[in-house]
Amino acid sequence: MSQIPSTKQQLFQVAKAVCVVAGLSFAFMSTSHAQDKPSGKRSIAEQYIQDMKEGKISEAGDDDHVVQELIIKRSIPITYKYINILMNTPNAFGPGVACTTCHNSNDPSKSYRGLDLSTCKGIIEGSTEKPKRALFTPGTEAKRDILIRRLRNNRMPLGQGFEQSTYTPNHMMVKQWIADGAKNDDNFKKNVLPLFTTANAFGPDTPACTACHMSNQEPPSFHELDMSSHAGIMLGADSVAKGVDKATKVIVAGSPEKSFIWQHLSEDRMPPGISPAEPRDHPNTTILAAWIKQGAKCD
Ligand code: HEC
Ligand code: HEC
Secondary structure, eight states: OTHHHHHHHHHHHHHHHHHHHHHHHHHHHTTSOOOOOOGGGOOHHHHHHHHHHTTOSOOSOSTTHHHIIIIITTTOOOOHHHHHHHHHSTTBTBSSOOHHHHOBOSOTTTSGGGOBTTSHHHHHHOBOSSSOBOSOOTTSOOTTSHHHHHHHOOOTTTTOOTTSOSOSHHHHHHHHHHHTTOOOSHHIIIIIHHHHHSTTSSSTTOOOHHHHOBSSOTTTSGGGOBOSSHHHHHHOBOTTTSOGGGOBOOOOTTOGGGOHHHHHHHOOOSSTTOOTTSOSSOHHHHHHHHHHHTTOOOO
């Protein structure tokens, strides 16, 4: 539990620092003279100044604010050359060794999941060990695809170590329940729900899911997710912020692999061992997602 205040505190401090930097650069930029040319003829820098004048630039606060404002919103093309550097550099997505230390060949005896992140072809091909799978679809939003998920999503319960198995009988109980249709039956009440409401169900020294996801109110419940009842689980996350109809579904009945609950139980955030207090929206994660959306071009 000790992670929680420090997570929020750290995020808050980072947010404050970003505000100061953005404030300074705003003061600097506004002394130059933006030309009021028609937008088609403006350079990217002139357009940026114009957008500031018109108040179109959103407030600072996120860790990837600079990337959002100056790269994503301006559609600056991301090169594979940069992606290649990221894959080969320590601390590129938050503290930890470089991705290619562990994923550097399509031979599963040498590289985890037979995943080769050291070449463009390897990144696009994805995992070659069973289950063989691509990590994303070039040209599409990748936030919920395997590659970006592994960089953003902390494994649950929060603070769970990568060295703990994701194949325990309790994990398999949840997976099977989702595969069987995620029903509100006796099996759910007797065997599944207690796993969500009890500490140490998915690993030693870990709080119950309901210690952090206990109601539709945030705070105290992260993502307004209520895991204390079948109705709460099926309703999903952020039902107050987004509205009941648009709540984020965390269960896709019949499909554990597509269910966020199963993804969060079984997938470790990369690089392994990274603290859950590290920002999920690292600027380089945003850039990697933008490269995918732009078509994952290798040149
Ligand atoms: C210290 C070794 C290590 C490092 C470094 C590492 N990984 Fe992993 N990675 C693993 C292991 C082990 C697995 C398989 C176990 C698991 O599923 O958690 C894995 C699984 C994955 C998967 C899931 C593939 C699939 O088919 O489900 C992706 C994607 C991934 N890693 C991406 C990355 C990225 C991107 C980086 C760099 C930020 C990275 N990894 C760094 C060890 C590592
Ligand atoms: C110590 C607090 C804590 C505990 C315990 C915890 N979570 Fe979380 N959970 C979080 C936080 C914080 C997030 C926000 C995202 C992140 O950090 O990855 C989150 C996010 C999630 C999400 C994503 C919701 C969305 O909108 O996409 C799911 C699903 C989830 N948790 C399921 C679980 C399950 C299942 C358990 C129990 C095995 C659990 N959580 C235990 C803190 C916790």
